[in-house]
Amino acid sequence: MTRITRRRSRRDEEESETGRRDVRKQRTRRALLDAALELMQGEQSFNSISLREVARNAGVVPTAFYRHFRDMDELGLTLVEEALRALRQMMREARSAPLPASSLISRSVQTYMGYVQANQDYFQFLAKERFGGSRALRLAIRQGTALFISELATDLARFPGANNLSTEELQMISSLIVNIMIAITEQLLDLPTDSESEVIWLQEQAAQQMRLVFLGSTQWKPKSVRDKQKAMTQG
Amino acid sequence: MTRITRRRSRRDEEESETGRRDVRKQRTRRALLDAALELMQGEQSFNSISLREVARNAGVVPTAFYRHFRDMDELGLTLVEEALRALRQMMREARSAPLPASSLISRSVQTYMGYVQANQDYFQFLAKERFGGSRALRLAIRQGTALFISELATDLARFPGANNLSTEELQMISSLIVNIMIAITEQLLDLPTDSESEVIWLQEQAAQQMRLVFLGSTQWKPKSVRDKQKAMTQG
DNA sequence: GCTTAAAGTCAACAACTGTACACAAAAATG
DNA sequence: CATTTTTGTGTACAGTTGTTGACTTTAAGC
Numbered sequence: 001m002t003r004i005t006r007r008r009s010r011r012d013e014e015e016s017e018t019g020r021r022d023v024r025k026q027r028t029r030r031a032l033l034d035a036a037l038e039l040m041q042g043e044q045s046f047n048s049i050s051l052r053e054v055a056r057n058a059g060v061v062p063t064a065f066y067r068h069f070r071d072m073d074e075l076g077l078t079l080v081e082e083a084l085r086a087l088r089q090m091m092r093e094a095r096s097a098p099l100p101a102s103s104l105i106s107r108s109v110q111t112y113m114g115y116v117q118a119n120q121d122y123f124q125f126l127a128k129e130r131f132g133g134s135r136a137l138r139l140a141i142r143q144g145t146a147l148f149i150s151e152l153a154t155d156l157a158r159f160p161g162a163n164n165l166s167t168e169e170l171q172m173i174s175s176l177i178v179n180i181m182i183a184i185t186e187q188l189l190d191l192p193t194d195s196e197s198e199v200i201w202l203q204e205q206a207a208q209q210m211r212l213v214f215l216g217s218t219q220w221k222p223k224s225v226r227d228k229q230k231a232m233t234q235g
Numbered sequence: 236m237t238r239i240t241r242r243r244s245r246r247d248e249e250e251s252e253t254g255r256r257d258v259r260k261q262r263t264r265r266a267l268l269d270a271a272l273e274l275m276q277g278e279q280s281f282n283s284i285s286l287r288e289v290a291r292n293a294g295v296v297p298t299a300f301y302r303h304f305r306d307m308d309e310l311g312l313t314l315v316e317e318a319l320r321a322l323r324q325m326m327r328e329a330r331s332a333p334l335p336a337s338s339l340i341s342r343s344v345q346t347y348m349g350y351v352q353a354n355q356d357y358f359q360f361l362a363k364e365r366f367g368g369s370r371a372l373r374l375a376i377r378q379g380t381a382l383f384i385s386e387l388a389t390d391l392a393r394f395p396g397a398n399n400l401s402t403e404e405l406q407m408i409s410s411l412i413v414n415i416m417i418a419i420t421e422q423l424l425d426l427p428t429d430s431e432s433e434v435i436w437l438q439e440q441a442a443q444q445m446r447l448v449f450l451g452s453t454q455w456k457p458k459s460v461r462d463k464q465k466a467m468t469q470g
Numbered sequence: 471g472c473t474t475a476a477a478g479t480c481a482a483c484a485a486c487t488g489t490a491c492a493c494a495a496a497a498a499t500g
Numbered sequence: 501c502a503t504t505t506t507t508g509t510g511t512a513c514a515g516t517t518g519t520t521g522a523c524t525t526t527a528a529g530c
Contacts, residue, residue: 256476
């Protein structure tokens with residue numbers, strides 16, 4: 001006698017099957033989104049997971065999916081939106097409670113990495129789809145990071161010592177810093193869990209690289225100046 | 236009356252269906268690899284393309300696939316190997332014919348980007364699977380880039396002005412430079428074809444960022460020195 | 471030249487996919 | 501209360517997938 005045990009689904013974890021209509025809807029919508037995120041924690045990439053898989057993992061019949069999203073692409077875009085919104089919020093908080101000037105860099109790196117670990121699933125998704133995904137997803141993510149870079153640039157502009165840097169140069173520098181953060185994020189996500197020492201090593205690595213960048217910025221001479229110097233030494 | 240026109244396949248492009256056994260085998264093996272690469276030029280990621288798709292695109296019946304690879308994973312690993320081998324070769328050539336010291340950076344960036352454009356398919360594959368792929372693929376790619384970083388570090392060590400930098404610091408710096416290259420590669424691959432001005436902009440951006448890094452390196456004080464300075468100003 | 475082993479073909483399978491449609495339950499609305 | 505709308509279920513269908521086993525063809529080895 002074979003007893004069929006239904007897979008414990010995301011929706012079952014919540015208490016009730018009923019309730020006001022909109023909250024009910026929101027609940028399974030969330031279940032679908034979370035199911036997709038969870039499926040991507042493994043080896044799968046977004047366009048290799050199926051609508052049916054998501055529905056199954058969310059504890060819902062496949063056709064119910066269509067009550068919430070037109071297709072998987074729409075769900076994907078929603079995930080990007082959510083992930084980027086979370087990132088923006090982190091930045092806003094960081095701005096409102098500025099760190100002490102001493103060891104500013106390593107502290108920032110530390111808090112950022114903590115945030116990444118706390119939101120592993122979202123960042124896993126972003127990292128994978130930043131290049132693997134459809135053109136639409138890539139574009140959305142790229143737009144988000146571009147915004148991120150710009151905001152960082154305006155923050156940097158307020159620093160003492162950034163006076164003689166043009167807007168373009170500030171953008172160049174902050175894109176470099178964001179590069180560092182992305183690289184660190186990706187390495188962090190690929191670490192086996194509970195490898196504390198590696199995390200610390202990553203922190204140091206990132207902090208050093210940023211220090212190096214800031215050191216370079218203080219010495220930076222805009223192109224116009226360099227050209228003048230060249231002309232003088234030649235003449 | 237419907238006329239079935241067989242899709243013009245990769246193998247059909249070659250002239251003959253016969254020949255010595257091993258060359259014949261090599262030919263369809265290549266066809267399979269190329270077919271996979273071609274399929275990845277679009278929106279697909281590696282684990283979203285099917286064995287049958289690859290076989291079809293290679294002009295071969297699905298079961299013939301198994302004469303060459305155990306499964307798709309094995310084909311994937313082969314592609315990584317090939318891509319990394321190509322990269323290593325480029326580096327070797329670059330080393331054997333060193334560039335003039337003047338405008339060394341921008342020239343290096345230029346040749347590298349040319350190389351990426353010439354081997355679009357491989358780099359597209361690497362970029363996508365660097366995070367999207369299976370653990371095995373990711374590991375292989377990561378190992379390759381690690382090697383790349385190390386080689387770059389030993390090259391940097393030969394530069395004048397790198398005397399007071401430790402091995403770890405050189406590694407840190409070259410990983411930063413590789414970060415820049417990776418970021419540039421990804422942006423380059425996502426550009427619409429024949430957008431020459433954007434390519435030039437990317438070149439400038441990368442060159443500037445590297446210049447900044449080198450500027451920073453010249454000013455870099457190892458941690459031990461910084462600690463001593465701190466102690467002196469405090470005491 | 472006959473045999474053997476390799477490279478590729480063909481047909482078939484069970485499993486899975488996205489989606490369409492008719493239906494059930496239950497909350498919202500009157 | 502009765503009616504309508506919304507949310508989720510069940511069934512069904514046509515396509516695609518990975519893999520099997522038995523076959524043809526053809527180069528290699530004796």
